[in-house]
Amino acid sequence: AQSVTQLGSHVSVSEGALVLLRCNYSSSVPPYLFWYVQYPNQGLQLLLKYTTGATLVKGINGFEAEFKKSETSFHLTKPSAHMSDAAEYFCAVSGSSNTGKLIFGQGTTLQVKP
């Protein structure tokens, strides 16, 4: 079985500051890990994904995440926050290679202050 814990339901940063959104997972099989972003009144958009290979994954909009098996973590970072990054971010895990269901964390709302 898989599960995801996102630490911090709300994160507030200043524009230009580092963004760090934390995600820890539990999986009985090698995990596939994802970060999605949801803007108000919209669906979820894939930011990045880890399947196999390089543990540092780069995504869209300058975001990246590092898979750390020893820490069972997949934290999302961005060096410099923009106002447009304000949204809700979801970490998800899948234990299957392709068509398996995703289990989502509870989400973290990112606020970016001017």
Place this chain on the structure above:
Amino acid sequence: DSGVTQTPKHLITATGQRVTLRCSPRSGDLSVYWYQQSLDQGLQFLIQYYNGEERAKGNILERFSAQQFPDLHSELNLSSLELGDSALYFCASSRTGSYGYTFGSGTRLTVV
């Protein structure tokens, strides 16, 4: 436009009623997933279909049912609606060999 189409975008209905939510997956995607998003429960997986067959079931109530048709579109049927069923319902699709989903923009259901 993600390529996954959900209709209607908004739905307001009374308790006890039945509604049908529709989803057209992205072209070439065989898998369809339904999720419910609410403030207190977050994103909950309901059910998955793959090429017309049920593949996985999550926290789906007995009052809810779904199916996937030969043209691969899917419908989620919600019956005997309660106030607590008010939520955003998302459909997502994926294709064999890819990872992750493509989400539709959701149907916001309000039960009054």
